[in-house]
Amino acid sequence: xxxxxQLGSHVSVSEGALVLLRCNYSSSVPPYLFWYVQYPNxxxxxxxxxxxxxxxxxxxxxxEAEFKKSETSFHLTKPSAHMSDAAEYFCAVSGKAAxxxxxxxxxxxxxxxx
Amino acid sequence: EPExxxxxxxxxxxxxQEVILxxxxxxxxxxxxxxxxxxxxxxxxxxxxxxxxxxxKSEIFDDQFSVERPDGSNFTLKIRSTxxxxxxxxxxxxxxxxxxxxxxxxxxxxxxxxx
Numbered sequence: 001x002x003x004x005x006q007l008g009s010h011v012s013v014s015e016g017a018l019v020l021l022r023c024n025y026s027s028s029v030p031p032y033l034f035w036y037v038q039y040p041n042x043x044x045x046x047x048x049x050x051x052x053x054x055x056x057x058x059x060x061x062x063x064e065a066e067f068k069k070s071e072t073s074f075h076l077t078k079p080s081a082h083m084s085d086a087a088e089y090f091c092a093v094s095g096k097a098a099x100x101x102x103x104x105x106x107x108x109x110x111x112x113x114x
Numbered sequence: 115e116p117e118x119x120x121x122x123x124x125x126x127x128x129x130x131q132e133v134i135l136x137x138x139x140x141x142x143x144x145x146x147x148x149x150x151x152x153x154x155x156x157x158x159x160x161x162x163x164x165x166x167x168x169x170x171k172s173e174i175f176d177d178q179f180s181v182e183r184p185d186g187s188n189f190t191l192k193i194r195s196t197x198x199x200x201x202x203x204x205x206x207x208x209x210x211x212x213x214x215x216x217x218x219x220x221x222x223x224x225x226x227x228x229x
Contacts, residue, residue, distance in 0.1 A: 032215055043118070043205060044157070044220040051215035090157060101147065101159040101170060102207075102218060 002027045002093045006105035014113050019078040021108045023065075023091030026072065033074045034092045034102065035065055044090065050074060061085070086112045116140040120206050120221035127196050128229055135191045135224045137206030144211035146189045147218060148181065150174070150202040157205065163189065164211075193226075201228045 007022040025031060032051050036044040048059025055067045061084075065076045074091060091105040119138045127133045139146050148160040161171040163181055180192045189208075193200055203225050207218040 034217060036220070041222070043120075043222040044207075046217045046219070049215065049217055092157075101162055101172075102149075102157075103159065104149075104157040106156050 002031065002095065002103045004091050004093050004103055004105035006089075006091050006108050008108055009106060010109050010111065012111045012113060013081045015083055016080050019063075019076075019081045019085060019110065021076040021089050021091075021110070023074045023076065023105055024072055025074060025091070025093045027093055027095070029095055031093045031095065033065075033067060034094070035059065035063070035074075035076050036090045036092060037061075038088045038090065038107075040087075047076070047089070081110075081112050083112050083114065086110055116219075118206055118208055118219050118221035120204075120224050122224060123222065124225045124227070126227045126229060129198055130195050133193050133196055133226065135193075135204050135206075135226070137189045137191070137221055138187050139189055139206065139208030140210075140219055141187070142210060143208035143219070145169075145209040145218075146181075146183070147207040147209075148191045149205045149207065149220075151205065151223075152199075152202045160191070160204075196226075196228045198228050201226060 003026045005024045034049045035047040048057045050067045058064045063078045088107045088109045090107045092102040094100040121136045146163040151157045161175045162169045178194045203223045205223045206221045209218045210216045
């Protein structure tokens with residue numbers, strides 16, 4: 001069975017500061033890992049994905065994430081927060097079969113202070 | 115860019131009534147999913163659908179739930195007799211197929227409120 005844990009349900013950062021969102025996963029097989037973002041009243045938008053090609057993955061809006069197998073982690077970072085980054089962020093894991101479901105973490109809501 | 119569309123955006127229904135949530139997946143996608151998010155909780159998998167049949171379903175997806183692809187474009191979730199605890203945001207997703215690395219694309223969701 002797969003599971004995802006996101007540490008911190010809420011994170012507050014100042015504009016221009018580093019954003020760090022933590023994600024740890026549990027999987028019996030090498031997983032695919034995803035970060036999704038949800039803006040208010042919108043659906044889930046893919047930020048980036050890890051599919052074993054490279055451990056450092058770059059996504060949209062300046063976000064990146066690093067896969068660390070030894071730590072079973074896939075933390076999301078952005079060097080400099082922008083007001084538009086205020087949203088909820090979800091880490092998710094799936095197996096490699098085409099029809100495999102996503103298993104989500106609990107989400108982290110990011111507040112950006114001016 | 116193609117997107118998944120869901121209707122309605124908000125559905126209010128009396129307890130015990132049937133409700134149908136509608137989704138139009140991206141046109142060349144082959145795998146379809148429903149997820150739900152109860153307020154303040156995780157996004158939870160309900161069911162996946164491929165080649166006109168359910169490929170996987172969760173414990174939540176009991177006999178009150180059904181899915182259908184009635185034509186070449188729509189993908190529906192029916193709740194036969196709604197309960198208060200069915201109140202949630204329901205998300206439809208689709209995936210192009212064949213490889214797990216292809217991401218799922220989500221609609222904006224339907225907020226279902228059971229009174």
